[in-house]
Amino acid sequence: xxxxxxxxxxxxxxxxxxxxxxxxxxxxxxxxxxxxxxxxxxxxxxxxxxxxxxxxxxxxxxxxxxxxxxxxxxxxxxxxxxxxxxxxxxxxxxxxxxxxxxxxxxxxxxxxxxxxxxxxxxxxxxxxxxxxxxxxxxxxxxxxxxxxxxx
Numbered sequence: 001x002x003x004x005x006x007x008x009x010x011x012x013x014x015x016x017x018x019x020x021x022x023x024x025x026x027x028x029x030x031x032x033x034x035x036x037x038x039x040x041x042x043x044x045x046x047x048x049x050x051x052x053x054x055x056x057x058x059x060x061x062x063x064x065x066x067x068x069x070x071x072x073x074x075x076x077x078x079x080x081x082x083x084x085x086x087x088x089x090x091x092x093x094x095x096x097x098x099x100x101x102x103x104x105x106x107x108x109x110x111x112x113x114x115x116x117x118x119x120x121x122x123x124x125x126x127x128x129x130x131x132x133x134x135x136x137x138x139x140x141x142x143x144x145x146x147x148x149x150x151x
Contacts, residue, residue: 002043004050011053013040019055021067033065035073046085047128054092056080062094064105072105084126095123 001012003024010022011033019033019040038059046052051067060078065071074094082095094101094110098119101110116123 002045002053004045005047006050009045009050011043011045013043013055015039017057019043019053019065021053031067033063033071035063035071036061041080042082044083044085047087052085054083054085056083056094056096060096062092062103064092074103074105074109076101081123082125082127084128087128093126093128095126098122100126 001010003010008024009030010024012020012022014020017034017036017039019036020029021031021033022028023030033053033055036055036057036059038057038061040055040057043053043055046054053065053067054062055065056062058079060076060080062074062076062080062083063071076094076096078096080094080096084093085091086093090104090106092103092105094103098116098121100114100123102112102114103110
């Protein structure tokens with residue numbers, strides 16, 4: 001379950017493979033997003049746009065939904081463990097197995113893939129953080145991720 005940046009909408013994933021978008025104030029389901037072949041495992045609102053949601057499912061499908069006009073789709077082999085939008089840009093980072101994929105969803109597939117040192121190091125979580133350098137110099141958003149080693 002996630003909230004839109006303005007906190008007016010809530011999106012939640014369900015075992016029926018759908019995502020339900022609910023008006024927080026009224027409790028009314030305002031939209032049902034359908035199309036994943038398996039249960040959506042992770043979901044995120046774009047931090048700058050209340051009408052953009054990303055979801056990743058157990059079947060390896062990633063969708064970026066525009067609540068006004070449909071979705072874009074990318075499919076990979078395996079479970080989508082985590083995903084995160086860049087705070088201001090048209091970039092989605094997707095974690096699956098020991099890989100991070102960087103996708104501008106106006107393109108048909110991610111343009112960059114980064115791997116951990118070995119296949120036993122699985123990426124479990126990705127997130128963009130805003131960081132500041134000393135003396136108030138601004139630095140761009142920093143991508144952080146966590147991984148687990150399966151022995």
